[in-house]
Amino acid sequence: MTLTAGRGPLSADPAGWFVPPLPDGAVYAEPHRRRVVAVRAGRTVLDTDDVVMVHRRGHPLSYAFRSSAVGDLPATPAAEAPGYVYVPWDAVDTWFEEGRELVHYPPNPYHRVDCRPADRALRVSVGGTVLVDTTHTVVVFETALPPVLYVDPAQVRVDVLHPSATTSYCNYKGWATYWSAVVDGAVVDDVAWSYAQPLAESASLAGCFSFDPARADVVAELPLNSP
The missing domain is CATH 2.170.150 (Metal Binding Protein, Guanine Nucleotide Exchange Factor; Chain A)
Known part of the structure; x- marks a missing residue:
């Protein structure tokens, strides 16, 4: 960036x-x-x-x-x-x-990456199955990018998520693992991502999930004027 x-x-x-x-x-x-x-x-x-x-x-x-x-x-x-x-x-x-x-x-x-604990609502579903429905989130403000919500795995139906072969790298967060959802036998690839060992400036995101609104039904309470 x-x-x-x-x-x-x-x-x-x-x-x-x-x-x-x-x-x-x-x-x-x-x-x-x-x-x-x-x-x-x-x-x-x-x-x-x-x-x-x-x-x-x-x-x-x-x-x-x-x-x-x-x-x-x-x-x-x-x-x-x-x-x-x-x-x-x-x-x-x-x-x-x-x-x-x-x-x-x-x-x-x-x-800059600012990771702030928040009470912003996040609801995520795939194929009618709810994966997340919580107000216990982390809002990430990252320079020149729209804010994004992350959520602790304790708030996620991790039983339907499986790691995919996709990875990506961010100079400010580190290596991301992507996750596919399997719902009623149907696979939705790369619906979420997480950072198992984020870089120091994003350490509070360790293990948290964020979801791709193009691959899942995501309703996120984001700041005004965010996509």
Whole structure:
């Protein structure tokens, strides 16, 4: 997630507005004083804390490095940061930022995940079978994304949920396991997801479930103007 994605301030559909408006194509770049290490074939091929982070609409969040730091890695000039270059994410096997292994893209310093205990109602059913009907929930406010309700497994008909082969990774919550519902012999794939071992900033979500409204009948008491 970046300033340019979701409903972020530099996205195509920002939640708010600038006064005066920003020009089209505005890019935000700033020094990112964290140590970034890249490993290829078991060998460290980049190790630097001279990094610029670049937010560009229509592009993933990007690191730009001093051209002198990238050695023989493939690189293209960063027009937004003279003297710096972009290195393709797949040019190396593994990226690290201050000791944390990264997956897919760099973490955004402006991204925040707030997990708040709530009394917001959540009712979930699949094929007429109620899986959740509770007001004991956790509301997750995540930068540039709509809020989402999670629920403790004690409030869920876990007997009809079975782990699927689907997984996903979030830089701010960690690895998610997906769950399929089996109701009266019918299988609804990937109806829910959970984080068994979330990252520290989302630790309170450990084991909690959230449900996909495109795959289940979900009635969630969400903040005003949420989808």
